[in-house]
Amino acid sequence: TAALHPGILSRVCMLPVAPSLPTPSSKQGKILEKMGVCTEITFTRYMRSGKKRGPEPQLCLQDMHFGGVPVRLYLPRPRVPSAALRPAIIFFHGGGWIYCNSHDNICRYIARESGSVVVSVGYRLAPEHKYPAAYEDCLHATVHFMRNAEHYGVDSAQISVCGDSAGGNLAAAVSQTLAGRADLPRLRAQILIYPGLQAVDMDLPSYQQNRGVPLLLRERAAFFALLYLHGDASHKQDVLKGHHVSPEMRQKYKKWVSPNNIPERFKARGYNPQKTRDITAEIFKKFERISEPSLCPLLAEDAVIQQLPESFILTCEYDVLRDDGLLYKKRLEDNGVPVTWCHLEDGFHAIISFYDYGWLSFPSGKRGLDRVVQFIKGL
Numbered sequence: 001t002a003a004l005h006p007g008i009l010s011r012v013c014m015l016p017v018a019p020s021l022p023t024p025s026s027k028q029g030k031i032l033e034k035m036g037v038c039t040e041i042t043f044t045r046y047m048r049s050g051k052k053r054g055p056e057p058q059l060c061l062q063d064m065h066f067g068g069v070p071v072r073l074y075l076p077r078p079r080v081p082s083a084a085l086r087p088a089i090i091f092f093h094g095g096g097w098i099y100c101n102s103h104d105n106i107c108r109y110i111a112r113e114s115g116s117v118v119v120s121v122g123y124r125l126a127p128e129h130k131y132p133a134a135y136e137d138c139l140h141a142t143v144h145f146m147r148n149a150e151h152y153g154v155d156s157a158q159i160s161v162c163g164d165s166a167g168g169n170l171a172a173a174v175s176q177t178l179a180g181r182a183d184l185p186r187l188r189a190q191i192l193i194y195p196g197l198q199a200v201d202m203d204l205p206s207y208q209q210n211r212g213v214p215l216l217l218r219e220r221a222a223f224f225a226l227l228y229l230h231g232d233a234s235h236k237q238d239v240l241k242g243h244h245v246s247p248e249m250r251q252k253y254k255k256w257v258s259p260n261n262i263p264e265r266f267k268a269r270g271y272n273p274q275k276t277r278d279i280t281a282e283i284f285k286k287f288e289r290i291s292e293p294s295l296c297p298l299l300a301e302d303a304v305i306q307q308l309p310e311s312f313i314l315t316c317e318y319d320v321l322r323d324d325g326l327l328y329k330k331r332l333e334d335n336g337v338p339v340t341w342c343h344l345e346d347g348f349h350a351i352i353s354f355y356d357y358g359w360l361s362f363p364s365g366k367r368g369l370d371r372v373v374q375f376i377k378g379l
Helices: 024-035 040-048 104-114 133-147 166-178 205-209 218-229 236-241 247-252 281-286 322-334 363-377
Strands: 059-066 069-076 086-092 117-121 154-164 189-193 310-318 339-348
Touching: 059 104, 059 133, 069 104, 069 133, 086 104, 086 133, 086 166, 104 117, 104 363, 117 133, 133 154, 133 166, 154 166, 166 189, 189 363, 205 322, 218 236, 310 322, 310 363, 322 339, 339 363
Parallel strands: 086 117, 086 154, 154 189, 189 310, 310 339
Antiparallel strands: 059 069, 069 117
């Protein structure tokens, strides 16, 4: 197991049900699944649902549907008809595309502190609903809101998309799809919090250095990606070994997905260059869709990247997805897109979700969330 920053490991190991780490609830779920009571995923989802929060004095909360997709609106008070139109953040939650972890605390904080209307999208989950279900739900909800923004007191020119982890993947994909569309207002910004943006190479420096670091282990990252793509994780080892990408595809995307594009300081904790991979042609066929930007936004063409809005990217040092964010940051900057980058040197995956967990909170998580709010307020 890779070493965590001093002072972090002891508390990380004591965290409650974590977004990506096998926990007592998942073990209990496996037992219940073998007994035929329910699936492990169903039980874990139930355990992660958590305690529902009460009313928020500073916010008006509304549950509704946008284009058939369930959403929750967080509207800052007071909402007076004559008040100026507000900015809005469309939020896509993380959870590996399979869990609907409660991001209610984050949405409330962003709405309350930034004065923005926040729309949290309840997209369909894998493995019951495979790719592109989650992406399509996020896109449909976003388009619906953009077309009806003024009804909710929102300035249609001040709408941004935001997401963490798998939600960051979805935010990047939606932003790319909407880039250049003449029938909709231009997105004001995209806010990507430790996003997963590619599945071509899970042997980048951050994947090696943080392979055993909570809260997202390297194997779990592959597991989640496969459940989203295929509905099962039977080819997890093929993905981890890089057997799922043809030499032609690897060569095509080498200019974008390469350790050479990662600053040397991020290789200081160790990195072993990739070895020659076995060619498994029958596996390639199963992963043809991996080159679709709506699944792996890092693989979008330059012509699309150049049209993207101002961006905010948050990365954490102790996170397998760190290099996905670094590579995307470089692509955006190389194509003239303004990027605000926040790197948490002592951060780990999902740290922001624990910003208000009392003694389990980490100062850097709150600092990262405040940087998000600061960016929103500066738009």
